Amino acid sequence: MTDGRQTVLDSIARALRREGPDEATRNALERRLSDPKRNLIPARGQLAPEARVALFVEMAREAAATLVRLPSTTAVPAAVADYLRHENLPPQIRIAPTPELQNLPWREWPMLEVSSGASEGHDPVSLTPAFAGIAETGTLMLTSGRSSPTTLHFLPAAHIIVLRAETIVGALENAWTLLRSSTGDGTMPRTVNFITGPSRSADIEQILQLGAHGPRRLHILLIDAGQTS
Amino acid sequence: MQATSHAFKENAHRALRDPDLQAALAKMRHGSVVRRASAILRLPEFEALRDQGRAIKDHVLANLDFYLTCFEERVTTAGGFVHWAADAEAARTIVLDICRKAGARTVTKGKSMIGEEIAINEHLALHGITPVETDLGEYIIQLRNEPPSHLIAPAIHLTKEQIATSFRTAHQDLDPARPLGDPAALLAEARGQLRERFLAADVGITGANFLIAETGSTVIVTNEGNGDLTQTLPRVHVVLASLEKVVPTLEDASTILRLLARSATGQEFSVYTTFSTGPRRKGDLDGPDEFHVVLLDNGRSRMLGTEFQDMLRCIRCGACLNHCPIYQAVGGHAYGWVYTGPMGAVLTPAIIGIEEAGHLPNASTFCGRCESVCPMRIPLPKMMRHWREREFERHLQPARMRLALKAWAFLARRPGLYRLAAWMGATLLGRAGRGSGAFGSLPLAAGWTATRDMPAPEGKTFHALWRARSP
Amino acid sequence: MGEKVGLFVTCLVDFFRPSVGFAAVKLLEAGGCTVEVPPAQTCCGQPAYNSGDRRDAQALARQTIDAFESYPHIVVPSGSCAGMISRHYPDLLKDDAVYAPRAAALAARTYELVAFLTHVLKLDRLPVPARYRARITYHDSCSALRELGIEAEPRRYLANVDGVELTELPDRQSCCGFGGTFCVKYPEISTRMVEAKTAAIAASGADTVCSADLGCLLNIAGRLRREGRRIKARHIAEVLTGASDAPAIGEARD
Numbered sequence: 040m041t042d043g044r045q046t047v048l049d050s051i052a053r054a055l056r057r058e059g060p061d062e063a064t065r066n067a068l069e070r071r072l073s074d075p076k077r078n079l080i081p082a083r084g085q086l087a088p089e090a091r092v093a094l095f096v097e098m099a100r101e102a103a104a105t106l107v108r109l110p111s112t113t114a115v116p117a118a119v120a121d122y123l124r125h126e127n128l129p130p131q132i133r134i135a136p137t138p139e140l141q142n143l144p145w146r147e148w149p150m151l152e153v154s155s156g157a158s159e160g161h162d163p164v165s166l167t168p169a170f171a172g173i174a175e176t177g178t179l180m181l182t183s184g185r186s187s188p189t190t191l192h193f194l195p196a197a198h199i200i201v202l203r204a205e206t207i208v209g210a211l212e213n214a215w216t217l218l219r220s221s222t223g224d225g226t227m228p229r230t231v232n233f234i235t236g237p238s239r240s241a242d243i244e245q246i247l248q249l250g251a252h253g254p255r256r257l258h259i260l261l262i263d264a265g266q267t268s
Numbered sequence: 269m270q271a272t273s274h275a276f277k278e279n280a281h282r283a284l285r286d287p288d289l290q291a292a293l294a295k296m297r298h299g300s301v302v303r304r305a306s307a308i309l310r311l312p313e314f315e316a317l318r319d320q321g322r323a324i325k326d327h328v329l330a331n332l333d334f335y336l337t338c339f340e341e342r343v344t345t346a347g348g349f350v351h352w353a354a355d356a357e358a359a360r361t362i363v364l365d366i367c368r369k370a371g372a373r374t375v376t377k378g379k380s381m382i383g384e385e386i387a388i389n390e391h392l393a394l395h396g397i398t399p400v401e402t403d404l405g406e407y408i409i410q411l412r413n414e415p416p417s418h419l420i421a422p423a424i425h426l427t428k429e430q431i432a433t434s435f436r437t438a439h440q441d442l443d444p445a446r447p448l449g450d451p452a453a454l455l456a457e458a459r460g461q462l463r464e465r466f467l468a469a470d471v472g473i474t475g476a477n478f479l480i481a482e483t484g485s486t487v488i489v490t491n492e493g494n495g496d497l498t499q500t501l502p503r504v505h506v507v508l509a510s511l512e513k514v515v516p517t518l519e520d521a522s523t524i525l526r527l528l529a530r531s532a533t534g535q536e537f538s539v540y541t542t543f544s545t546g547p548r549r550k551g552d553l554d555g556p557d558e559f560h561v562v563l564l565d566n567g568r569s570r571m572l573g574t575e576f577q578d579m580l581r582c583i584r585c586g587a588c589l590n591h592c593p594i595y596q597a598v599g600g601h602a603y604g605w606v607y608t609g610p611m612g613a614v615l616t617p618a619i620i621g622i623e624e625a626g627h628l629p630n631a632s633t634f635c636g637r638c639e640s641v642c643p644m645r646i647p648l649p650k651m652m653r654h655w656r657e658r659e660f661e662r663h664l665q666p667a668r669m670r671l672a673l674k675a676w677a678f679l680a681r682r683p684g685l686y687r688l689a690a691w692m693g694a695t696l697l698g699r700a701g702r703g704s705g706a707f708g709s710l711p712l713a714a715g716w717t718a719t720r721d722m723p724a725p726e727g728k729t730f731h732a733l734w735r736a737r738s739p
Numbered sequence: 740m741g742e743k744v745g746l747f748v749t750c751l752v753d754f755f756r757p758s759v760g761f762a763a764v765k766l767l768e769a770g771g772c773t774v775e776v777p778p779a780q781t782c783c784g785q786p787a788y789n790s791g792d793r794r795d796a797q798a799l800a801r802q803t804i805d806a807f808e809s810y811p812h813i814v815v816p817s818g819s820c821a822g823m824i825s826r827h828y829p830d831l832l833k834d835d836a837v838y839a840p841r842a843a844a845l846a847a848r849t850y851e852l853v854a855f856l857t858h859v860l861k862l863d864r865l866p867v868p869a870r871y872r873a874r875i876t877y878h879d880s881c882s883a884l885r886e887l888g889i890e891a892e893p894r895r896y897l898a899n900v901d902g903v904e905l906t907e908l909p910d911r912q913s914c915c916g917f918g919g920t921f922c923v924k925y926p927e928i929s930t931r932m933v934e935a936k937t938a939a940i941a942a943s944g945a946d947t948v949c950s951a952d953l954g955c956l957l958n959i960a961g962r963l964r965r966e967g968r969r970i971k972a973r974h975i976a977e978v979l980t981g982a983s984d985a986p987a988i989g990e991a992r993d
Contacts, residue, residue, distance in 0.1 A: 047352045050354070051511075052333060053569075054572035055330065055332070059333060060334050081317075081526070160467050177537075183555060188553035190500060193497050194497070228545070228549070229544065229545060230542060230543070234540060235536070237539070238539055241533075243451040253496065
């Protein structure tokens with residue numbers, strides 16, 4: 040469909056009264072893309088580490104996520120069992136296929152039916168790692184990858200996320216910096232999800248309801264070595 | 269969708285007399301205004317961010333071809349395809365072609381105003397492919413064969429009873445005796461029905477709040493998660509986006525994202541903000557095999573470099589609708605097409621023509637509230653005025669109005685004559701109205717006196733009195 | 740001393756309610772100004788401008804500039820007309836090499852009445868003490884509020900008037916539905932908007948509504964009367980000069 044392409048580009052050039060950006064402009068624009076600069080970041084997104092964690096917790100809860108602090112990941116299976124029991128959910132958990140989660144002491148909880156992989160829509164609860172947390176808005180950042188299937192974030196009715204306190208950054212901009220450096224070659228994963236609380240809709244008579252299509256519940260296990268729950 | 273904007277007055281007439289709609293509008297009126305105001309109080313940097321948002325978009329528009337071709341290059345590098353559609357028909361053809369090649373029988377859809385604009389659902393259905401809206405509000409109005417009435421809350425005009433009726437008619441496989449009295453039951457039912465559609469879909473079509481030139485990513489912002497299920501589960505993901513959605517970098521998108529949810533619903537951040545880049549990677553356990561972006565012009569490039577360019581900064585937050593007294597009085601359907609409220613009043617004539625959409629920029633008092641809340645500082649009243657100028661140049665306004673204005677201008681440009689006419693009018697009406705103080709009816713002013721008294725003039729003009737005072 | 744002021748009367752004040760103009764003069768003179776009323780003024784051009792008739796609007800703008808530019812200050816007892824001159828004339832005449840700078844110059848010296856008292860005469864209190872016993876609510880006209888940023892000023896002076904009890908309108912930032920030609924082009928919607936405004940006024944408990952714009956007041960007073968409400972409507976200049984004996988807008992004069 041090069042026809043459409045040229046038509047549109049010609050129309051834009053005509054409107055802007057020039058053929059295309061001149062060389063100097065082009066260089067400047069390319070630099071802007073290759074060396075992205077941050078715009079204004081609110082003060083709230085620039086707190087010191089401890090204050091950041093506290094703000095994250097506050098904002099996440101405000102968005103109707105639930106959150107417990109754990110001293111280390113070895114406490115995760117117990118916390119999951121706890122959560123399922125309290126929420127009257129079946130003792131089934133589908134975990135992201137990453138050694139970080141797979142190698143936890145699930146054996147100590149034989150009542151829990153643990154499987155791992157993507158979701159095909161039959162899993163009541165999922166457990167996934169977060170890439171980072173964003174304190175400014177209480178948001179979790181999750182990326183797709185061989186060990187983090189996106190379907191686990193959306194199909195189950197409840198989604199439990201393991202978040203390490205040291206990965207809580209101040210603002211979205213910090214999260215991008217983290218992502219760019221982690222992928223090395225600057226490529227993006229297929230999906231980057233920013234999740235702030237459980238799914239909701241107010242489409243019916245403007246009444247806010249949780250669990251529209253995504254998970255009705257979002258539970259955060261905050262791994263914070265400096266704290267106990 | 270067939271536009272009924274030319275019938276705005278009739279649409280408005282009906283809307284004003286619709287009790288369910290009026291109740292919904294009353295609820296929305298207060299809530300959305302208060303929520304946005306509270307959210308802004310919590311962000312002291314909001315005004316500075318508005319300035320930055322405007323600057324980013326103005327910069328993009330001045331270099332739109334560069335950023336779009338850059339975006340295209342990055343999408344291609346990531347394994348996706350970019351298609352360029354000069355108009356709605358071209359876009360429909362492209363999308364149908366992709367769906368056919370994929371052997372699609374059903375297609376799930378995230379909310380997309382572009383989808384409405386090009387009427388893609390009708391087109392797909394015409395060719396034997398079933399489109400299923402998945403945004404709860406869009407799903408409901410799809411069942412009712414209605415257009416959306418609000419930019420972000422498409423079914424805001426409906427009562428739960430109306431929704432229940434639609435569900436009973438549409439979901440024939442369920443027990444007819446089931447209770448559907450409360451919103452929770454309705455939500456659960458929709459969730460269940462749509463879950464099956466999500467899993468069965470061959471192609472998922474979403475819109476895009478942003479296109480990121482730096483990375484070739486598309487961004488969707490939802491609260492429900494339907495957009496994500498639409499774009500992750502099927503084999504093919506198609507993104508529909510108009511040209512002006514592109515921004516340079518992830519950082520630029522971050523700045524504007526701070527304005528979006530806050531202005532739309534008063535949230536800090538929407539529940540799901542998703543950046544998608546290309547199809548699934550080698551080793552990914554889920555995700556689409558194919559990724560397509562359809563870039564739609566349909567009048568945008570024609571707005572560039574004109575007095576309407578600023579409208580291309582719009583990020584579809586809906587704040588202008590929520591604060592507009594006309595929208596608050598008549599709701600979205602009265603506007604007669606896809607885009608409603610103040611932003612619709614400016615954009616609609618640009619896409620479907622001022623002849624069809626003339627009422628929209630005229631049905632405004634220029635109170636300016638829309639502009640005052642627009643996160644991207646779009647001068648909406650100014651552009652509505654520009655549409656009126658175009659109408660005036662082309663003699664599209666009612667002859668009687670034009671004549672009256674010409675007569676007024678004629679007099680006003682001749683102060684001596686004006687004084688005389690004013691003195692005569694003030695004396696006549698002053699005398700006639702002295703006893704009661706106002707007129708219950710007045711020839712030539714029936715539009716006013718149908719519902720309002722017309723206060724009588726005091727009887728002498730200021731200028732006559734002033735001249736008498738200082739000899 | 741004595742600032743020289745050219746008064747732009749406005750067509751509505753001239754035709755419907757000269758007493759507002761004289762109240763404005765009284766305030767300005769009490770503030771130490773010499774007020775003149777150049778005779779070659781008629782209409783600021785808003786009806787033409789807002790209807791898309793740029794040519795007639797430009798002609799009226801030039802006429803206004805010609806009549807007023809010799810004055811160091813131009814004062815207008817109307818937010819919308821003051822807004823037209825100070826915020827729109829420069830853009831309206833931007834392609835006119837001769838008048839563009841003159842429009843900009845005039846715009847910079849044009850003020851709505853209350854804004855002039857506050858920001859140019861710098862009066863903390865009313866220049867002449869006034870008495871007006873009433874429970875008053877102030878309607879912010881859209882142009883005064885959003886084009887000119889006038890909000891605190893009128894309330895300060897009203898609080899200064901002996902006998903005035905101020906009460907705020909619920910939803911006070913909402914348009915009253917006048918909008919110049921809007922009210923006759925879209926009367927049903929306009930009526931809905933003014934109904935909401937009169938309901939709010941009634942809910943505020945006020946017995947008097949005042950504003951800086953006569954257009955709004957004619958609209959509001961007209962609807963109040965049709966609804967049979969006994970709430971009075973006055974221009975702010977009338978209240979600030981204690982003109983409580985004269986009939987309010989729409990009231991019989993006998």
